[in-house]
Amino acid sequence: KKRPKDISFSNRGMSLEDDLNDSNITYLTQGRAVIHKKPTPIQIVQVDYPKRSAAVIKEAYFKQASTTDYNGVYRGYYLDFEAKETKNKQSFPLKNFHQHQIDHMSACLNQKGICFVILRFASLNRLFLLEAADLLVYWNRQYQEKEKKSISLKELEKNAHEMYYNFSPRIPYLEVVDQLIEDDVHNIE
Amino acid sequence: KKRPKDISFSNRGMSLEDDLNDSNITYLTQGRAVIHKKPTPIQIVQVDYPKRSAAVIKEAYFKQASTTDYNGVYRGYYLDFEAKETKNKQSFPLKNFHQHQIDHMSACLNQKGICFVILRFASLNRLFLLEAADLLVYWNRQYQEKEKKSISLKELEKNAHEMYYNFSPRIPYLEVVDQLIEDDVHNIE
Ligand SMILES: [Mg+2]
Ligand SMILES: [Mg+2]
Numbered sequence: 001k002k003r004p005k006d007i008s009f010s011n012r013g014m015s016l017e018d019d020l021n022d023s024n025i026t027y028l029t030q031g032r033a034v035i036h037k038k039p040t041p042i043q044i045v046q047v048d049y050p051k052r053s054a055a056v057i058k059e060a061y062f063k064q065a066s067t068t069d070y071n072g073v074y075r076g077y078y079l080d081f082e083a084k085e086t087k088n089k090q091s092f093p094l095k096n097f098h099q100h101q102i103d104h105m106s107a108c109l110n111q112k113g114i115c116f117v118i119l120r121f122a123s124l125n126r127l128f129l130l131e132a133a134d135l136l137v138y139w140n141r142q143y144q145e146k147e148k149k150s151i152s153l154k155e156l157e158k159n160a161h162e163m164y165y166n167f168s169p170r171i172p173y174l175e176v177v178d179q180l181i182e183d184d185v186h187n188i189e
Numbered sequence: 190k191k192r193p194k195d196i197s198f199s200n201r202g203m204s205l206e207d208d209l210n211d212s213n214i215t216y217l218t219q220g221r222a223v224i225h226k227k228p229t230p231i232q233i234v235q236v237d238y239p240k241r242s243a244a245v246i247k248e249a250y251f252k253q254a255s256t257t258d259y260n261g262v263y264r265g266y267y268l269d270f271e272a273k274e275t276k277n278k279q280s281f282p283l284k285n286f287h288q289h290q291i292d293h294m295s296a297c298l299n300q301k302g303i304c305f306v307i308l309r310f311a312s313l314n315r316l317f318l319l320e321a322a323d324l325l326v327y328w329n330r331q332y333q334e335k336e337k338k339s340i341s342l343k344e345l346e347k348n349a350h351e352m353y354y355n356f357s358p359r360i361p362y363l364e365v366v367d368q369l370i371e372d373d374v375h376n377i378e
Contacts, residue, residue: 031296033300034297034300036255039229039230039231042229057248057251060245060246061243061244061246062243067225071260075300076266076301077267078261078267107223110220111261111262111264112262112264113262
């Protein structure tokens with residue numbers, strides 16, 4: 001795979017989440033896929049109901065999400081993914097993931113969903129799509145080998161799918177998904 | 190279809206949402222499906238960050254959900270559904286649905302998702318699974334005919350799938366989904 005020379009579409013200070021939300025709107029508008037970010041779960045403690053106006057939440061707390069950030073449907077397939085960023089330049093720390101997210105991805109894989117993570121190296125502005133099945137291998141490795149609490153950039157270059165910023169959608173991740181589906185069909189045949 | 194005589198599993202003052210959440214936990218635990226209720230979307234206005242303790246949301250508002258309540262993956266299929274209750278005894282009012290939910294279900298159907306609504310008549314304690322494609326017919330009808338702002342119980346008895354409370358899962362909706370998948374396979378053949 002070659003990096004395209006034109007990097008004029010590199011993200012302009014947007015967060016990975018903003019870029020993915022924008023990409024999902026593009027895909028939805030084009031009728032290509034229906035993928036949404038799940039709302040942040042909130043534990044509500046106190047709500048006021050003022051007369052003639054909307055209910056106001058006066059006390060609430062952020063809850064740990066029990067699943068991943070994004071899911072939806074594309075060409076009859078269930079898509080499920082998590083997006084994570086690091087400021088590191090050499091490796092992606094596994095502490096960015098939580099056991100319940102790993103468990104959720106495993107459960108989705110068992111149901112034949114298409115699951116992956118989108119990893120961004122903020123300092124390098126490089127983006128990778130790593131399949132959940134491969135993430136699980138790195139995740140389990142950390143309990144077997146010492147000093148392997150991360151996935152090296154070299155490993156991602158070899159085993160993940162690098163993606164490049166575009167104009168619309170900004171992060172064209174469905175192109176990689178198309179490839180995953182095609183590879184899978186060939187494997188079954 | 191016959192109604193089973195043993196109605197000892199009829200829901201005991203639980204809301205439809207509670208029963209579905211409980212059913213989803215059962216399905217998840219059994220490894221049968223991964224279906225979650227999406228968190229309620231909240232517009233956060235003010236957050237306090239006290240020293241040495243968790244962030245507290247001090248002002249926030251409920252936002253209109255742009256999609257449906259539940260989605261997930263089952264046997265490689267994308268499932269998407271909304272749950273609604275009425276106190277009516279003769280018909281299910283269409284005002285329980287919003288245009289953006291209808292649009293979301295249409296978009297999911299276009300991507301070959303399995304979409305439906307689960308309707309409960311609270312006073313009768315009867316449950317129906319209505320396929321989204323059929324809901325769309327009733328939804329569009331309200332703009333064509335006068336006085337048809339609802340789906341009659343008789344129409345649901347004829348065109349929807351009645352479900353009965355069980356022990357575990359309380360609402361065994363995947364049995365209907367299995368039937369939808371089977372019918373669809375036969376239609377394609
Ligand atoms: Mg994330
Ligand atoms: Mg609902």
